Amino acid sequence: MPGGRPRAFDADAALGRALEVFWRQGFEGTSLTDLTAAMGINRPSLYAAFGNKDELFAKVLDRYLDGPGAYAVAALAAPTAREVIERLVRGAVELTAGDGTPHGCLTVNSVHACGPDAAFARDLALGRRMAGEAALRRRFERAGDLPGGCDPGDLARLVHTLTDGIAVQAASGRSREELDRVAELALLGLLGGQARL
Structure with a gap:
């Protein structure tokens, strides 16, 4: 037929x-x-x-998430927690402020810029974001290079807060160069002398 x-x-x-x-x-x-x-x-x-x-x-x-945002899943495969963090922060700048794509992050915008009529989109994006944060926490739980007393859940939330902030700043018009400098300062604070200056 x-x-x-x-x-x-x-x-x-x-x-x-x-x-x-x-x-x-x-x-x-x-x-x-x-x-x-x-x-x-x-x-x-x-x-x-x-x-x-x-x-x-x-x-x-x-x-x-499978295309432009796939850098986040790929970053979890880095051999050390320090490299995971660096790849996530630098990837956030590239994704949200790079050339050839809209500035900002689709999931961040969908969670923060939706009213009641868009609850489906907000809840869907929030669920994906929470799953990403949980995967990052599990990766940090397996890491052998976290400082003593560092809580993997708190660190995952901190990294997500940083990458979200980068996305918000990119959507607000901050340049790639400005956000690269912010990323360097953040990595220097998080990773000490391991950040690239």
């Missing part, structure tokens, strides 16, 4: 364009009209391929 009519658009490319719109404008700041215009499709095609706006955002968030 023949299937339905084939899609007349590249779903992967359309999802990439939706990611950029959500990243640049936030969940609540993005309308279906914004999405269909950027994706080059009409609403029925959007619904058929991706579901409603919430479902599309869930797919976009997965793509973000």
